[in-house]
Amino acid sequence: MQANKIISFTSSWKNTIFITLILSVFISIILIFLQPFDTYTYNAPYKNLKLAGYSLCVIIPLLSIHAIEKIWYKKHGQKWTLLNELLVLTFGFFFINLLCYLYNCYVMNSVQPTLAGLFYWNIYYGLPFACIFITFWAYLRFRFGQILMSEEKIENKLISIEGANANEQIQFEWDEFVMAKSQSNYIDIFLYTKNGEQQKFTLRSTLSKLFDQLPMATQVHRSFLINTVFISELKGNTRKGAAVLNHVEMEVPVSPKYFSALKKELQFHP
Incomplete structure (x- = not known):
């Protein structure tokens, strides 16, 4: 771990x-x-x-x-x-x-x-x-205990994410990041650019390594990091919850230990 x-x-x-x-x-x-x-x-x-x-x-x-x-x-x-x-x-x-x-x-x-x-x-x-x-x-x-979301205001800036393979790198601004999904040793990163384009990049990495490079992201599941700004709806309850994100077709599962904190975060920062 x-x-x-x-x-x-x-x-x-x-x-x-x-x-x-x-x-x-x-x-x-x-x-x-x-x-x-x-x-x-x-x-x-x-x-x-x-x-x-x-x-x-x-x-x-x-x-x-x-x-x-x-x-x-x-x-x-x-x-x-x-x-x-x-x-x-x-x-x-x-x-x-x-x-x-x-x-x-x-x-x-x-x-x-x-x-x-x-x-x-x-x-x-x-x-x-x-x-x-x-x-x-x-x-x-x-x-x-529970996981509480940070109340710090996040400044928008250019972010560089590096993968495990040689010359594997993508750059984007924080407010373009929608979510990341872990699949085995690969990470799918979903972006929504300022030009209104939906983009998806795949890097060889793990979610924990991505989180090290993207600490302002919010973990809601062992396989998902998200930008809470893109949440349009939080469904279910602590036993079985899911987040609906703008510009992403899938529903993102929310683990029980993250659900209450995420719900509280959305109530105070809609």
Whole structure:
């Protein structure tokens, strides 16, 4: 998978808080009822309350990270990539793991933290739990996230697109681009020129490589990039949607994860 592939982003605080509550309750239930990592051998007053306190080690990082990622998201044109998501999940887990270690030292066992102790904690507690926690967290972020369209005004300019074959290049202005369709290792690019001509060019490339050269385009399906200016109608719903474009005979399928964002974009920018 391409690291710069655009994916859904959990933009709202409401959804982030909901995800945070699910994960914190998930941690508490595992520690109190399943008692992994020899938790059953720990005997102290208010044991269950102290175990439930590990949920704070989830709540604090997730809310803090969301504040930071929202700032980054707005500064970079409301685009969220697979690389961004991987960085958040990785950094977030290590942040959570560090707080859990400190909580274990100060609250559970009343000992001073050490680098050796942190290393031991990571090997025997953090890493074994990472796969379960990160997978569940990633699923929740995907489930409650959505792809939002950029609100930036796009300036018209001459664009050069290069294919994989030698001397394979086409040039056009942004407002002439209608859509692109991926077929195996080839891309069909549809244009509507200022002279009122419909043109179609085929290049040897992939949709992800085209998107790198044409970042202002909007992806609505794994095989389609479009210019939303040419949309005349959005049909269907999130389960099965399609966009009707001017100057193109076919209906462009719109994947469920893109439909809501595209509908919102058309409402505010008809």
